[in-house]
Amino acid sequence: MDSPPEIQAVYEAHDLTKVYHMGEVSVHALRGVDIHLYEKELIVLLGHSGSGKSTLLNILGGLDIPSSGEVFYRGNRMSDFSESELTRYRREHVGFVFQFYNLIPSLTARENVALVTEIANDPMKPEDALALVDLDERMDHFPSQMSGGEQQRVAIARAIAKQPDVLLCDEPTGALDLETGIMVLEAIDNVNRELGTTTAVITHNSVISDMAHRVIRLRDGQIESIVENEEVKPADQLNW
Amino acid sequence: MRALERKMIRDLLHMKGQAVAIASVIACGLAVFVGAQSTLWSLKSARDAYYERNRFSHVFSSLKRAPNPVAERALEIPGVRRVDDRIVKGVTLDVPGLTEPATAKLISYPDRGEPTLNEIHLLVGRHADPLRTGEVVAEEAFATEHGFRPGDTVDAVMNGRLQTLTIVGICLSPEYITTIQGGSLWPDDRRFAIFWMPRRQMEAAFEMEGAFNDLALSIVPGANEAEVVRRVDRLLAPYGGLGAIGRDLHLSHRFVSDELKQLQTMSVIPPSIFLGVAAFLLNVALRRLLTLQREQIAALKAFGYSSREISVHYVSLVGLIIAAGSLVGCLLGTWMGRSMTEMYAEFYRFPTTLFHVDYRVLFAGCALTFSAGCIGVLAAVRSAVRIQPAEAMRPEPPPNYEPSLIERLGWHRILPQAPRMILRELTRRPAKAIMTTLGIAFACAILIVGNFGKDAVDFLIDFQFGLQERQDASISFYEAVPARAISSMRHIEGIEAIESFRAVPARIRFSQFSRQTSLQGLGPKRELFRLLNTDGEEVDLPPDGLVLSAALARILHLEVGDRVRIEVLEGERVVREAPVVGLVDDFAGTSAYMDIRALNRLLREPPVISGAWISIREGAEESVFRELKETPVVAGVTLQRIAVEGFMDSFAENLLRMRLFNVTFACVIAIGVVYNSARVALSERGRELATLRVIGFTRGEVSTILLGELAFLTALAIPAGFAIGYGLCRFISTALETELYRIPLVLNPPTFAFAALVVVGATILSSLLVRRGIDHLDMVAVLKSRE
Structure with a gap:
């Protein structure tokens, strides 16, 4: 795949495979994936459920290890990372947003964000991060007192508060209605534009792909196509 | 306060019921340890200082x-x-x-x-x-x-x-x-x-x-x-x-x-059981907590928390529970130790105030508790943080259910739905079922151990004074008197029966072993003082040779048929030899017995006696004693039974205090284990049970499924607890054996009944508490959250 020479690859992955053993069943989640992610770009990983997109994202984020193949983060081979280097990598460079938010139920919004800023190098203040996602009013609420969209925005605040190099979002709108989904996507879009954070968004909703620089389609654990968008739409102008 | 610490405190508050149960069990275990150990050290140091000074x-x-x-x-x-x-x-x-x-x-x-x-x-x-x-x-x-x-x-x-x-x-x-x-x-x-x-x-x-x-x-x-x-x-x-x-x-x-030796035993065995159960509970509760927090752990890892930080987080959580339990345990133990030491001070007289808390004991106790708890916890934490975060975030694969053995045998047709579900749950995770059963069984066993002392002492008193020594008093003479002296006593008004005996201090020697004891010559008619085996059978006294207390035979390393040297320690101090012709397996002492005529013959003396056992007609005691007091040859009258009764009165009171400690603690453990098991079951199966509610099961039916399992396991645990309790008592009775006493392994039916009753009571109480949780199952939340 060609790329403009002045832009450096944040991630380079070669021939990734992943096999899960769930109970008595073996699942081939990835079957030889090659992929590059570049500085400051926003990509959308598109595919049906079971296409391997979450697995790919988890491997890039250091949450999972491939069965075979190699991933480089800024030229460093990730399989060479020790357990503590992997932890530091996640702590300093990666922000995650999950489909089911994964907030700690016993902590308030502010505390959920603080959980991350307390261990990061150069974090924003939790309050600032929550303001970025328009939640400064609900900072002291517990997850159980917030709507799904609010919870997901807390999760985004939590992910960006550490000012990560990359933001990895796994179906961030999957559990949300349209309106809140748009709010969440706007938040992600803002982070990409204003902070220049390299962002990967997983979705099975092809509408969302209009906001990406590039769209990568996966099917059965393989890359089906990679499309570069001529025109990148802001999140609020997506055609639903 | 850091966010992670806040999370710890809120998690702790969330599981407060279980935390209190676990902390209570730890507190009891530690209290028994600290109480017994500090009593032991207080007595030991008081004795040693006294001896020295x-x-x-x-x-x-x-x-x-x-x-x-x-x-x-x-x-x-x-x-x-x-x-x-x-x-x-x-x-x-x-x-x-x-x-x-x-x-x-x-x-x-x-x-x-x-x-x-x-x-x-x-x-x-x-x-x-x-x-x-x-x-x-x-x-x-x-x-x-x-x-x-x-x-x-x-x-x-x-x-x-x-x-x-x-x-x-x-x-x-x-x-x-x-x-x-x-x-x-x-x-x-x-x-x-x-x-x-x-x-x-x-x-x-x-x-x-x-x-x-x-x-x-x-x-x-x-x-x-x-x-x-x-x-x-x-x-x-x-x-x-x-x-x-x-x-x-x-x-x-x-x-x-x-x-002190017995106290040493008692300061080790029950606390070990208590602490073992506490560690077990911690392990179960924490494993469950970690399973429930599987996704949270994964998220923490995703944010860049290291496995070590996460382990520290959970170990601190447990540490707080242990610390609270330890604090209460130390205070309770100190109080208990003081109370026990006061009790000992009634029997053992030392010049100085005895009780002091040895900080090393407290430290050792806490260290023991923390290590017991942490060992259990670390294993659970390690396995939880080792999973890749991505894997942990996926729901666990659906549990692998199979038809249970009973179903495969085709008996399930007679079983309704609820028991069938219970049965499958049990067969699916037999290890968990076994652990829960074992936990409850141990609680039951501890209750049995708690009452063992009383049963044993009751039996000993009955045996010793109901069967073996049935005299009302024993009379000793200043020196050996002719056997016919007894006939004048026989006429004292109020004496119903009299049996004479000859007793000489002697050293009995066999190869390099020797022991000083009293060699007793008994008459042919032995109704007031009988020679009995531990099973209550009368032991024969052959016309010649010695019958030794089995404990004495062990000390001398001899068997029936061996010949011993008898060095008489009074009078002419004659030295004789005699064969050992029998052993009496008794509970107390290290005596040697002979037929009185054989003993007289052995000592080459005329028929003489050293004293007599008498039984007195009821109400005639005073006149008999007055008469005896004026009989010149009488050196003393021992009313062993009355003495023992007096001794037992105060002893029983103290025994009651000890039992109260043990039984209270055992009850706490029983409730702790059962309640925890029920809580764990509820949180593990909350989804499933809520789903059942959604599809139309009543609260009662849902409760039956959850609590039925608990009831079933309790029913299994009680006989297992009886067996374990019996084994522990056997172990304790061996460990407590001294040269003076052998503790009989006697457990009365009420002891078993009491243990079973407490365990059943604990189950019912826990069920009621957990039942409240079932009533509050959030059906909507279940349907909304991810599978």
């Missing part, structure tokens, strides 16, 4: 009579440090308000200054004046029993003359931390006194000028005690030495040492 001697020997210079010669024995020669005499007392005669041991005390050994500790009053006749210092137990104060008097028959003794002081002695008479198993403070009298007065009263009849020695550290004993025996043999003994055979010392 009052120069308790190491070797003791009685003799008939030796001139004073012989004592000087004892000093020349290598290893001997100090020697104290004394006059010790037994006298009969006429105590105001006591119909039966009492006996007293009179011990001489230097006219001036302190004795070189076995110094007394004066509590009130003063030392006796050597220039005044009849002044004595009395041991506290007897004085307290009769309310004697300095200035009170008591009449004594000394060397055949009646003399009034004036108590001028009350004291304690390291030789009599407990006042047990030779041949007795219980202290009888009402009828047995110890008096100290100035040497000069003793010499005059017993015609012992320039002589002594008792020798105490102390030895230098590292000296060979056995060798000293041998040499003392050789030195005193010409003077009627009765055989020297070391501290190990000294009655008071041995009693206290045995007690």
Whole structure:
């Protein structure tokens, strides 16, 4: 795949495979994936459920290890990372947003964000991060007192508060209605534009792909196509 | 406060029920440990300090009579440090308000200054004046029993003359931390006194000028005690030495040492069980917590928390529970230790206030608790943080259900839906079911152990005084009298039956082993004093040869058929040989028995007796005792049964206190285990149960599924708990065995019933608590959250 020479690859992955053993069943989640992610770009990983997109994202984020193949983060081979280097990598460079938010139920919004800023190098203040996602009013609420969209925005605040190099979002709108989904996507879009954070968004909703620089389609654990968008739409102008 | 710490505190509050249950179990375990250990150390250090300060001697020997210079010669024995020669005499007392005669041991005390050994500790009053006749210092137990104060008097028959003794002081002695008479198993403070009298007065009263009849020695550290004993025996043999003994055979010392040994056992076994159960509970509860927080752990890892930080987080969570439990345990244990030490102070008299908390005990206890808890927890944490975060965020694969064995056998058709679900759950995770059952079983077992002591003591008393020693009193004579003397006693109004016996102090030797004991000659008709095996069977006494207490046979390493050497320690001090023809497997003591005629023959003496056992018609006690008091040959009357009853009254009270501790703690454990199991089951299966509610199951039906499992496991656990409890009691009874006592393994049905009842009660109580949780199952949340 060609790329403009002045832009450096944040991630380079070669021939990734992943096999899960769930109970008595073996699942081939990835079957030889090659992929590059570049500085400051926003990509959308598109595919049906079971296409391997979450697995790919988890491997890039250091949450999972491939069965075979190699991933480089800024030229460093990730399989060479020790357990503590992997932890530091996640702590300093990666922000995650999950489909089911994964907030700690016993902590308030502010505390959920603080959980991350307390261990990061150069974090924003939790309050600032929550303001970025328009939640400064609900900072002291517990997850159980917030709507799904609010919870997901807390999760985004939590992910960006550490000012990560990359933001990895796994179906961030999957559990949300349209309106809140748009709010969440706007938040992600803002982070990409204003902070220049390299962002990967997983979705099975092809509408969302209009906001990406590039769209990568996966099917059965393989890359089906990679499309570069001529025109990148802001999140609020997506055609639903 | 950091966010992670906040999370810990909120998690803790969320699981407060379980946290309280676990902390309580830990507190109980630690309390038993701290209580027993600090009592042990308090008693040990009090005893050692007392021995040191009052120069308790190491070797003791009685003799008939030796001139004073012989004592000087004892000093020349290598290893001997100090020697104290004394006059010790037994006298009969006429105590105001006591119909039966009492006996007293009179011990001489230097006219001036302190004795070189076995110094007394004066509590009130003063030392006796050597220039005044009849002044004595009395041991506290007897004085307290009769309310004697300095200035009170008591009449004594000394060397055949009646003399009034004036108590001028009350004291304690390291030789009599407990006042047990030779041949007795219980202290009888009402009828047995110890008096100290100035040497000069003793010499005059017993015609012992320039002589002594008792020798105490102390030895230098590292000296060979056995060798000293041998040499003392050789030195005193010409003077009627009765055989020297070391501290190990000294009655008071041995009693206290045995007690400490038992306490040592009790400070290890029950706390181990309690702490083991606590560690088990921690493990189960934490594993469950970690499973529930699987996704949270994964998220923390995704944000860049290291496995170590996450482990520290969960270990701290547990640490807080343990710390709370430990704090309560230490306080409770200290209180318990104080209470137990006070109880011991009633039986063992030390001059100083006993109880002190040894901080090393507290530290050791806490360290033990923390390691027990952390071992359990670390394994659970390690396996939880080891999973890749992405994997942890996926729901666990659906549990692998299979038709249970019973279903495969085709019996399920008779089972309704709920039991079938319970059965499948149990067969799917048998390890979990076994662990829960084991936890409840241990709680049940602890309850049995808690009541074991009472059952055993009740049995011993019944056996000893209902079956074996059925006399009302035993009479001892000053010296052996012709057997026909008994016939005059037979006519005393009120005596229903009488059986005579011959008893001689003897040392029995077999190869290199020897032991000093009382050789008892018993008559052919043995109804008042019977020779019984532990199973209550009468043991035959052949016309010739010895029957030994099985404990004595073990000490001497001999078997039936072996020939032993009998060195008689009185009179002519004859040495004889005799075969061992039988053993009696008894509960207490190390006696040797013979047919009375065979014993007379062996000693080559005419038919003589040393005393008699009598049974008295009810209501005639007073007149019989009055008559006996006036019979010249009678040296003393022992009412062992009455003594034991008195002893048991106070003992029972204390036993009750101990039981209260044990049983309360066992109840806490039982509830803790059952409640925790139920809570865990509820949180594990909350989704499933809520789903059942959604599809139309009633609360009652859902409760049946969850609590039915608990009921089933409890039903399994009770018999298992009986078996474990029985095993533990067997272990304890072996561990508590001393030379003086063997603790019978007796467990009465009420003990089992009580244990079962408490466990069932705990199950019902826990069920009610958990039932509330079932009533509040959030059906909507279940449907919304991800599968």
